[in-house]
Amino acid sequence: MTTVIYPGTFDPVTLGHLNILEKACLMFDSVIMAVADQTGKQTAFTLEERYQLCKTATENMPKVQVTMFQGLFVDYARSQNCRIMVRGMRAVSDFEYELSLALTNKKLNPDVETVFLVPSLRYMYLSSSMIRQLAALGGPLEDFVPSCVAKALKRKFFVVNA
Ligand code: COA
Numbered sequence: 667m668t669t670v671i672y673p674g675t676f677d678p679v680t681l682g683h684l685n686i687l688e689k690a691c692l693m694f695d696s697v698i699m700a701v702a703d704q705t706g707k708q709t710a711f712t713l714e715e716r717y718q719l720c721k722t723a724t725e726n727m728p729k730v731q732v733t734m735f736q737g738l739f740v741d742y743a744r745s746q747n748c749r750i751m752v753r754g755m756r757a758v759s760d761f762e763y764e765l766s767l768a769l770t771n772k773k774l775n776p777d778v779e780t781v782f783l784v785p786s787l788r789y790m791y792l793s794s795s796m797i798r799q800l801a802a803l804g805g806p807l808e809d810f811v812p813s814c815v816a817k818a819l820k821r822k823f824f825v826v827n828a
Contacts, residue, residue: 670750670781673700673739677709678815679720680797682789684727686754689783691729698746699724703736710798710822722814740775755782756790 672690676683676699690697701717711719717734724730735742743749751771753764768780785792797810801819808816 667695668750669696669698669746669748670694670752671698671700671739671743671746671748672752673702673735673742675705675707675709675794676701676716676720677707677711677794678716678797678811678819679723680789680792680794680811680815681809682754682756682785682792684723684812685785685789686752686783687724687727687730689785690752691727694729694750696729696731697752698748699730699732700739700742701732701734702739703734711818715818719815719818723812738774740771740778743778744775749777749779751778751780753780753782754785756785756792 670690672683672687674683687697687699699720701713701720703713709716713734717732720732724732739751743751751768753767755761755764764780764782771778771780792810797807797815797819800810801807801823804823807819811819
């Protein structure tokens with residue numbers, strides 16, 4: 667039985683992240699979606715909010731278990747007896763960061779492997795910061811994020827009709 671971990675900031679989770687999760691579920695027995703506390707980013711949603719949104723967004727994905735983690739990914743992976751990290755690779759622009767993340771993790775724990783999955787074409791351009799900007803400016807969200815996230819973004823950015 668192969669369990670993999672899909673870590674991320676998920677600030678917030680988008681349809682692009684769910685697309686990667688669907689692909690991982692086709693390939694592996696179970697997937698831990700791990701919401702990271704320490705990512706070096708100033709987040710719009712708290713760790714608990716990001717975790718709850720991921721849980722709601724993956725309710726209909728029985729192979730997915732949502733967790734939170736603090737500290738280094740490699741330590742968390744070891745605590746879960748898991749050695750495979752899944753990451754999405756959207757474009758060439760992701761490559762340098764993803765490669766350095768994968769190599770740093772490999773240096774910290776040589777047993778950890780990174781598997782890159784390419785999202786479906788329609789999600790290639792999505793990013794959480796683009797979604798946050800769209801929400802802040804009152805733009806349409808439904809084509810980009812699950813409905814629970816669209817509602818949470820509207821509440822967060824005080825848009826009427828939330
Ligand atoms: N669909 C939509 N967006 C995607 C995506 C996809 N398939 N794949 C990546 N992204 C976007 C995210 O929306 C996010 O966009 P943003 O920067 O505009 O907000 C960006 O790509 C990357 O976010 P995410 O996938 O959430 O990952 P991350 O790079 O924020 O997270 C961790 C990186 C959590 C894996 C890393 O920080 C970590 O492991 N932290 C723990 C500490 C540690 O061990 N650090 C490494 C060694 S020092």
